Amino acid sequence: MALMILPLIGSLSISEGLLAITTVCLVYLFLKRFHNKIPEGLRRLPGPKPLPIIGNVLEVGSKPYLSLTAMSKRYGDVFQIQIGTRPVVVLSGNETVRQALIKQGEEFAGRPDLYSFSFINDGKSLAFSTDKAGIWRARRKLAYSALRSFATLEGTDPEYSCVLEEHICKEGKNLIQQLNTAMKVEGSFDPFRYIVVSVANVICGMCFGRRYDHHDQELLSLVNLSDEFSQVAASGNPADFIPLLRFLPNKAMKKFLDVNDRFNAFVQKIVSEHYATYDKDNIRDITDSLIDHCEDRKLDENANVQMSDEKIVGIVNDLFGAGFDTVSTALSWSVMYLVANPEMQERLYQEIKDNVGLDRTPLLSDKTKLPLLEAFILELFRHSSFLPFTIPHCTSKDTSLNGYFIPKDTCVFINQWQINHDPDLWKDPSSFNPERFLSADGTEVNKMEGEKVLIFGLGRRRCIGEVIARHEVFLFLAIIIQNLHFHNLPGKPLDMTPEYGLTMKHKRCHLRATMRARSEQ
């Protein structure tokens, strides 16, 4: 750039040159000042001083949930960092996050235009794309109602209250068999490898009307790669903020692109098969119902929003993707916490034995009879905070929070981990203690305490799969605790260190399980 300017300077006199340089500098300073102008009565965001080009990347480091929590102690609930050259506002604290996402929800509901997001679902993702508010709202409504109606449909077996319960119970029982066989054949198993297929089958059942064998190579190679997706899609991925990094060799980004391509091709193939066999009078699953919606063309008449067929049917891609990785991560962590807390594992088993019995599969209607299990799940969400940040948000207009000015189009990180570990909200936050959620006599879950746990986001962007996810985690866990006793391999201590990503996972490891003996039953 400088070399291109030199010949021009050569044709000027020294005083003309100085005048030109001074003018450029003054214009730059004026624009900078104008750009950063803070409206009267509001304050400039606090935060660490950024370095040129890289900003605060070094301070943020490889565990942003910890470094940004530490920064919130110094700078407060609303502060600004710079990743590369891009300013990012970080929100912490229960009250502040509720104020932003609920009371000022409209202003904080956008998504930033991040480089990595443009590859997810070919840039047409419901969760990650920068769709205009009207389009996003219409798609979200469609996704939510498709999900709800296909979860609550009557199942094929009257034993179950709905098709979701039927899918989970059948997959849960099958999972027990798979783990039992793995124990007999190999003597140990990698819990995530089996859990992820069972969970994927529940969402596949609803979205595509099919399930896959635990040894289906196509599904296995796809769902077992979710770590690579999660690492790049996480808040604070430098390639999203420092454009130069996109052109340098980047192994994680290459794998991310590959996972996205394979994922899109997998879903696309199923969608094409659905188009070929679509019958208006026999809507088989969520994919059919979305195709049906395109055929009818009665899209959100009130808002008068028009969307392409691709954007409508593409919703199934988001539901499938969001539906298996999150829930299988939660369940895989659950098994780790059971092994790390053997007494708790035994108490949970006793609770199921005493209140459900051992002759039938636990059902959703058993929830109120199993307060310790419910408390365990809440503590699992809180302690692991395996979704440490929500998906990044973005401001839709100039706004302010706690008296600080935040311009339009600012990228916003919501630190869920900080809220779940805030000593002002939780007694001894670093200890794993499900009892913190139980009433004094241990018979009920304290709902108010439970609502303080932040893992599904809040407000307009709150997870649309929350109810389904909570049902899945509860039922799968009840079934596996009723049937199996988990423990670690002798001489192999558990490694509970999370690996940072959009969903944080524990390191892949091998565990053992013994079937609960008949005499016990």
Ligand code: HEM
């Ligand atoms: C334990 C399991 C789950 C957790 C912890 C979880 C958490 C989250 C979080 C934190 C967000 C982002 C909220 C924000 O940006 O503020 C989200 C968004 C989303 N989730 Fe979930 N989720 C789970 C399961 C599911 C399931 C089972 C589905 C669907 C079947 C689902 C579908 C979605 C979708 C479509 C969005 C995007 C919403 C939007 O951008 O408007 N999630 N989830």
